[in-house]
Amino acid sequence: MNSPKKKYGDDWVAWFLVLLTAFFISLAGSIILASVNVWAASESKRTVTTQEIKESAENYLVSHLGWDPESMDIAVSYDGKDLILPEGELMLDFRMPNNSRRVGRIPLTVQVKVNDKFIKRLRMNATVAVIQDVIRTINSVQRKTI
Missing domain, CATH: 2.30.140 (Spermidine Synthase; Chain: A, domain 2)
Known part of the structure; x- marks a missing residue:
C-alpha cells in the first residue's frame, strides 16, 4: 500500500492542516450563528x-x-x-x-x-x-x- 508521503510528498501535511483549520472555522461560525439566533429568539x-x-x-x-x-x-x-x-x-x-x-x-x-x-x-x-x-x-x- 502506498503511503501519502510517497505519492504527494511533504505537501499533504500542509493541505491536511489547511482543511482541518477550515473545518474548525466553519464549525465555530455555525455555533456562533446558532447562538445569535437563539439569543434573538429568546427576547421576550x-x-x-x-x-x-x-x-x-x-x-x-x-x-x-x-x-x-x-x-x-x-x-x-x-x-x-x-x-x-x-x-x-x-x-x-x-x-x-x-x-x-x-x-x-x-x-x-x-x-x-x-x-x-x-x-x-x-x-x-x-x-x-x-x-x-x-x-x-x-x-x-x-x-x-x-
Missing part, C-alpha cells in the same frame, strides 16, 4: 388580543365623547389579528377625525407604541348610539318652558 414577547384592543377603544370613546356613559351604546368592530409585541411599556394612541358628529359610525386610528417606539397603525370603526329621554306633550309648549 407579549400578545395583545383583539378583545383588549376593543376594550381600550371603548374606554377611549367613553372618556372622550361628551355623552353620559350610561346612555351610550358602543360597538367597536376590529377585524385584525392578535398583536405579538416586544416586552415593554405599551401605549395605544387613539385618534378620531375632528368633525362635530360624535354619534353614529366613528372611524378610529390607533398607533401602537412600545417604549415610545412606533410599532403599528390600526384602523377600526366604532358605532355609537346615544339614548335620551324624550317628552311628548299633548298641548303645544313654547321653548325653554320645561
Whole structure:
C-alpha cells in the first residue's frame, strides 16, 4: 500500500492542516450563528388580543365623547389579528377625525407604541348610539318652558 508521503510528498501535511483549520472555522461560525439566533429568539414577547384592543377603544370613546356613559351604546368592530409585541411599556394612541358628529359610525386610528417606539397603525370603526329621554306633550309648549 502506498503511503501519502510517497505519492504527494511533504505537501499533504500542509493541505491536511489547511482543511482541518477550515473545518474548525466553519464549525465555530455555525455555533456562533446558532447562538445569535437563539439569543434573538429568546427576547421576550407579549400578545395583545383583539378583545383588549376593543376594550381600550371603548374606554377611549367613553372618556372622550361628551355623552353620559350610561346612555351610550358602543360597538367597536376590529377585524385584525392578535398583536405579538416586544416586552415593554405599551401605549395605544387613539385618534378620531375632528368633525362635530360624535354619534353614529366613528372611524378610529390607533398607533401602537412600545417604549415610545412606533410599532403599528390600526384602523377600526366604532358605532355609537346615544339614548335620551324624550317628552311628548299633548298641548303645544313654547321653548325653554320645561
